[in-house]
Amino acid sequence: MSVFLPLFDEQEDALLESLARIGPIAFLASRSSSLPLPAHSFILVEHDRPFVLDEAVSWLDNGVDKLIVPLSWAKELIELISSDRLLLMLDVANISAVSDKVRNGVSGVLLKTPAIDLDLIASISKFFTGSAIHVLSNSSVSPTSSLIRGLLGIGATPVLPVSQLTLSPSSASKLNIADAFLAPIVSDRPDGLFPTVVSTETGHSLGLVYSSTESVKESILTGKGVYQSRKHGLWRKGETSGATQDIVSIRIDCDSDSLEFRVVQHGAGFCHLNRASCFGEMSGLPALESTLRSRFQSAPEGSYTKRLFNDPELLRAKIMEEADELCRAEQKADVAFEAADLFYFALTKCIAAGVGISDIETSLDRKARRVTRRTGNAKPEWSQKQSAPPSSPKTRDATVEDGPIRMRSYDLAVTPPEERNGLLRRPVLKxxxxxxxxxxxxxxxxxxxxxxxxxxxxxxxxxxxxxxxxxxxxxxxxxxxxxxxxxxxxxxxxxxxxxxxxxxxxxxxxxxxxxxxxxxxxxxxxxxxxxxxxxxxxxxxxxxxxxxxxxxxxxxxxxxxxxxxxxxxxxxxxxxxxxxxxxxxxxxxxxxxxxxxxxxxxxxxxxxxxxxxxxxxxxxxxxxxxxxxxxxxxxxxDMPAGPSEVLVIADYTANPGFVAADLLSQAEHGVDSQVVLVAVDLDEAKLAEIEKEVDVQAHALSRVDIVRKSVSKSIIVKTRSVQEAIAFSNNYAPEHLILHLENASEQVKYIDNAGSVFVGPYSPESCGDYASGTNHTLPTNGYARQFSGVNTLSFQKHITSQEITQSGLRGLGPVVATLADCEGLEAHANAVRIRLKELN
Missing domain, CATH: 3.40.50.1980 (Nitrogenase molybdenum iron protein domain)
Structure with missing residues (x-):
């Protein structure tokens, strides 16, 4: 919530930075052009300023949150600008001049009054039901914390000229900005402290601490994270550890009893366990941003991320490649998968340029506040395909449909651990x-x-x-x-x-x-x-x-x-x-x-x-x-079986034509099928030969359209050894595993997870699919870790029985009775003892 709205009416640059930490700031229109406006700024247009539409639009397009305009401007703008971007400025004596059209065309009103009369303002606010009420007094009397609380109590926000505010202690003529900010906050704790949520600048929680009036004041004035330890007094974050914080914003919650600090965290992290957050490790985009920043500073030589930072052309190519694959994705899981890849490469570009997620969000917010909009048409080089005559779609798409059919390649040796899990994912929905x-x-x-x-x-x-x-x-x-x-x-x-x-x-x-x-x-x-x-x-x-x-x-x-x-x-x-x-x-x-x-x-x-x-x-x-x-x-x-999949492990002995045929035999099942080639120390020439075979054989198939889509989502994983390849396969747990390896039968003993294994160059997966004798209904999507394929035992259930003789019960009965007594199940014990009694 906004406690007060500072009005920048005179040159007080020292105040500007501190005020920006605690909420929006209003600037006089006559002064705005000479200042770099901070985020969430308001512009107050003076009564005597002539109306210029382009000027109003320019302010809003450049990131200003709201315009506070006189009645003459409001009448011109209300049908052109959204009501949530406009506040009406009125003298209290002119309320009757406001028509219903104007009142409904703005989201609030700023009342200018000679002196603050809470009853009068409360009465006027009823006329503007549902609107935000701001109050600016012409009085030269210094505002007080109690006056701020009084206005907030009737639902009004005080507008305080910067000339009445100070960074120094409050006096008869000026109010300290921290005192003004803390005016409404209350604590229900015996120690008077305020629960404080500490978050990253993008709003991800780092931890829960406590603040006092003194600690909040210091944070506002210094821009550093300062809190109140319940045992040790003022706690200046990072004073001894070096894990300091720069304050981005401080906000009071809707009940005025807790705070949120958004900060830029430096050093090892916020938590005393040297983690980013007290609630565990970061995930998603914040984790990726942290990892990329770390890699940018000290990525190991030879790592893939290091290559991206050092090779702008490679990074550019990957961004364009992933953007194209995202455009081609159709199913929800595929879209998420491809978008994640694009985010990775795009954020790598951003980090290299010194841009973080918060900068991106700020840019998005500024764009969302724009009033004027571009047409949104694509540039000629990107819209060329769409500009072909609609009557000839086959001709328009021919170059795409006849292009090479290729898989995506990854080198396991230079793929960071955080990316390897992505190679195990299937393109299916949850x-x-x-x-x-x-x-x-x-x-x-x-x-x-x-x-x-x-x-x-x-x-x-x-x-x-x-x-x-x-x-x-x-x-x-x-x-x-x-x-x-x-x-x-x-x-x-x-x-x-x-x-x-x-x-x-x-x-x-x-x-x-x-x-x-x-x-x-x-x-x-x-x-x-x-x-x-x-x-x-x-x-x-x-x-x-x-x-x-x-x-x-x-x-x-x-x-x-x-x-x-x-x-x-x-x-x-x-x-x-x-x-x-x-x-x-x-x-x-x-x-x-x-x-x-x-x-x-x-x-x-x-x-x-x-x-x-x-x-x-x-x-x-x-x-x-x-x-x-x-x-x-x-x-x-039987099992949660999903789309078909095959993983082929191939070394230097592999026949490229055989390997390609085996990959395509599963790719033709459907667009959501996935095929994986794990290449064991294959040189680029051998890989190129396999990829050429995939393309040539695929184009000869009647189901080429299906194959094109499934292969485009499939991958080649390069490994250095058979052991590394089998380890990847066991993690992937494929439905079908084909071994194009030297002495392939010797490697079967190392296979832990697979639906069915096809050993050697002359054991195509097709034979198992149709007529060799094994079953082809197999676990997919990684379920080979815990499920078997369908077999005869799948159609049988097993029943157990026990038959105990009199002598057998004499030996076993006391054991059973003792255990039943231990569990407090008397009837169980009795069923044994009554028989033992009969036998005795």
């Missing part, structure tokens, strides 16, 4: 945000069943259906596939089934833990399972195989396969062929969150299931996670 989006869809299907399912399928899949489910026996024409496709599916089926049959847990585990006590564990199939087979941009009978075969092998009683229908309402015959092969008990014609909801809760025609399997886009993943957490659904899921 699950919580997505769950909020899918919840209405899930709730709709849950409450309205088939009716909602039919409507949502028409909306999202563009298929108008009359029924949602197909039950066996399936019509032969719906399963008609080409002979070669059928044979390929049968071969894949045999291989996958053979591998998954070997995984089945059919034997009962029996262990005698002590004489007469036998514990057992045996497997049972999950009775009802839902298998989600994505549709969208690709037909995926392979996913139907990967989910249907282990369900079939495990012995699941009901297998409900869900997949999006084609626009004509049919399911692709390849998927139907597999559904029949794996013994599906129903096929649901629906995709997305609506299909997941139908499987989880059941509808009039869709059988409810106990567990949902299958990959999908972010909508499917979010819906699976949502229903899993709903106890009414009583459903579990």
């Amino acid at each position: 699950s919580e945000e997505m769950m909020n989006k899918v919840k209405p869809i899930v709730d709709d299907v849950r409450s309205r069943g088939d009716a909602a399912l039919l409507e949502l399928t028409a909306k999202f899949d563009k298929a108008k259906l009359t029924s949602t489910v197909v039950f066996p026996p399936f019509a032969a024409e719906t399963m008609a596939v080409e002979r070669e496709v059928g044979e390929a599916i049968k071969t894949a089926y045999a291989n996958i089934k053979k591998f998954h049959e070997a995984q089945a847990d059919g034997a009962t585990l029996r262990v005698e833990t002590m004489p007469g006590v036998v514990c057992s564990r045996f497997a049972r199939p999950i009775a009802r399972v839902g298998l989600y087979v994505p549709g969208g941009t690709a037909i995926l009978p392979s996913t139907a195989l990967m989910l249907g075969i282990p369900a079939q092998v495990a012995g699941c009683r009901e297998i409900v396969l869900a997949t999006p229908p084609r626009p004509d309402g049919s399911i692709s015959p390849e998927v139907m062929y597999v559904a029949n092969l794996v013994g599906a008990s129903a096929v649901l014609k629906a995709g997305g969150a609506q299909a997941v909801a139908a499987l989880a809760y059941g509808t009039e025609s869709v059988p409810k299931v106990d567990k949902i399997f299958g990959p999908g886009n972010q909508w499917v993943t979010a819906a699976k996670m949502l229903v899993q957490n709903d106890t009414d659904a009583l459903v579990s899921i």
Whole structure:
């Protein structure tokens, strides 16, 4: 809150700096041109000054917060300038001259009065309901702290001429500015101190301290952080440690019982633990700014940030590159990811030029206060692409669409630790945000069943259906596939089934833990399972195989396969062929969150299931996670599988064509897929060869548009050794890991986190996707750290049993009774003792 408004009516330069720390300052228009105006200035236009519109606009465009204008100016400005930028200056005797139009066109009024009459001012303020009231007295009598409190008490702000203020102690003729500022503040503490929040100049908290009247006065007058220690008296911050503070501003809160100091902190930091803040380490932009300032002073030779500071052309190129990638980003997470990169390089440029975040914010504030606006059109060199005739968009974009398809490169040896985490991020949305989006869809299907399912399928899949489910026996024409496709599916089926049959847990585990006590564990199939087979941009009978075969092998009683229908309402015959092969008990014609909801809760025609399997886009993943957490659904899921990804580790033995093909095999899945190449000590020529292969092979693909977008978000990570490469891979935890390494099989033992590993140059990921026998439904987005891929055991649950003989209970019973007594569970103990008593 503003305690008082100083009016700069005479040359008092020594006061200006101190006054700027505690609030806005008003300057007479006749004096403003001869002074550099501080931030948050007001201009008071004298009555006799002729109206000049350009002059008023110029003041506002140059950062002045408000104009205090006479009635003649107000009548000219109220339809041209926003009311929040105007205050009306009036003599108290002229209130009746103000029309409703003028009163509604300003945000406040400055009342000039011969002497301050609180009752009169309170009465006048009712005429200006909702407006700020400022009061300027013509009296030569020095203002007092009590007068300031009185005016603030009726909602008015005193305007105090600088000629009545001083840096010296208050006297009969002048009021000390610190006394004026502290006039309204009160303390509810026994020691009379004021809680004080200390923040950076951008408003990020550093800590909580206490202030006294004496410490605040010294801070205002000296511009240094001075507080009141409850044990040691005045505490001049940094006096012994060197971690001093320069005061930016001091503000009183709305209740006038606490303060905020905004400061520029020097030295190790504010906290006595040598941290920037008492509330822990800084994060986000403040942390980045601090790191860059430190790097600017003493960046290690060879570090990437040092290169940026020393090579303006490299920095310029990176800023332009990241700005372009931000413009191309479409999904929320991608926009955030690219914006973060741009902020990093832009702030590096700023720090090199001595510009900090607070300077940027000040510039933004000044621009926001401008009255005149530029048209906002781009300069010719940037608007050229948009200026092409709208009738020929393909011609306009041809150069972009035909450009090289490239990944972004990073050298792990020169990438600062704070940037390495960024290399592990996936371009996907946060699950919580997505769950909020899918919840209405899930709730709709849950409450309205088939009716909602039919409507949502028409909306999202563009298929108008009359029924949602197909039950066996399936019509032969719906399963008609080409002979070669059928044979390929049968071969894949045999291989996958053979591998998954070997995984089945059919034997009962029996262990005698002590004489007469036998514990057992045996497997049972999950009775009802839902298998989600994505549709969208690709037909995926392979996913139907990967989910249907282990369900079939495990012995699941009901297998409900869900997949999006084609626009004509049919399911692709390849998927139907597999559904029949794996013994599906129903096929649901629906995709997305609506299909997941139908499987989880059941509808009039869709059988409810106990567990949902299958990959999908972010909508499917979010819906699976949502229903899993709903106890009414009583459903579990296989894993939170998201967009496809592959990480390829390649050394000097790698075939560039093979590496490029493996990268592209995942990039074609969708625009949110991510591929990563970890290059082990590869020279620039070898890397260039791989990148050329990626570009050439990508342009030959029918899904080149998808590949272009996914590859542009993907990365090359350069490492010095295989060990460093595998360490990065384990941190990344990829869905698919391909090893193009010398003696690749020897490196498998070092792999800790991966969905599935493809060893050597002749083990393409495609084989695992289709027919080698392993499952391709794998954890993505880093979940390979804690999840396995789908397997036969995923469709089984394990039940334990125990059988205890009389002699076994005699040995085990007393142990159990003792532990039950320890936990205070008497009935547990009694269940044992009653039997022991019977035996005795």
